[in-house]
Amino acid sequence: MAANTKKYSCVILLGGFSSSGPNGGSFNGSADRFIQAVKLMSTKQASHILISGGNGELIPGKFREAAWVRTQLLKFNIPDSLILVESNSKNTIENAKFSKILLEKSNLPPPYLLVTSAYHLRRSLMIFKKAGIDVVPYASNYLSGGVGFGIDSFLPEAQTLARWELYTKEMVGYVVNYFK
Numbered sequence: 756m757a758a759n760t761k762k763y764s765c766v767i768l769l770g771g772f773s774s775s776g777p778n779g780g781s782f783n784g785s786a787d788r789f790i791q792a793v794k795l796m797s798t799k800q801a802s803h804i805l806i807s808g809g810n811g812e813l814i815p816g817k818f819r820e821a822a823w824v825r826t827q828l829l830k831f832n833i834p835d836s837l838i839l840v841e842s843n844s845k846n847t848i849e850n851a852k853f854s855k856i857l858l859e860k861s862n863l864p865p866p867y868l869l870v871t872s873a874y875h876l877r878r879s880l881m882i883f884k885k886a887g888i889d890v891v892p893y894a895s896n897y898l899s900g901g902v903g904f905g906i907d908s909f910l911p912e913a914q915t916l917a918r919w920e921l922y923t924k925e926m927v928g929y930v931v932n933y934f935k
Contacts, residue, residue, distance in 0.1 A: 769807055769871040
């Protein structure tokens with residue numbers, strides 16, 4: 756997380772924290788990405804926000820994450836004139852590619868804050884830098900909790916197994932993008 760008080764022209768908020776729901780959309784367990792971006796906007800650490808995320812489903816429906824998130828930002832009184840929407844990307848490589856085009860059109864000066872989950876930040880940072888976008892990492896949605904020691908420390912948790920899926924996906928993605 757950026758621990759300084761520097762001001763940035765734009766927060767790039769990577770999708771993956773919401774999906775189609777009964778009322779158009781809903782947040783998931785990675786919603787801290789959204790919370791941190793709203794905090795950066797409301798504390799004036801950034802003047803604009805770019806939401807990057809389309810529909811990453813294998814067979815995408817009509818739902819576009821960035822378009823739905825825009826409606827949520829408006830509910831937090833973030834002016835529409837400060838919101839950039841990139842709703843065509845299906846993955847992190849496309850997030851960078853399409854975000855770069857929007858940022859160049861907007862004439863917002865770099866560096867930009869890149870907000871994503873902590874486990875996804877290393878790969879995202881590499882991809883955005885390879886795309887020629889000057890970004891500063893801003894981690895959210897940490898998976899680790901408080902460290903304690905007790906009898907329950909020795910009991911296995913199903914949640915740990917689920918986190919291995921995220922770790923494996925990120926590591927494979929990192930290695931593939933590194934050699935691209």
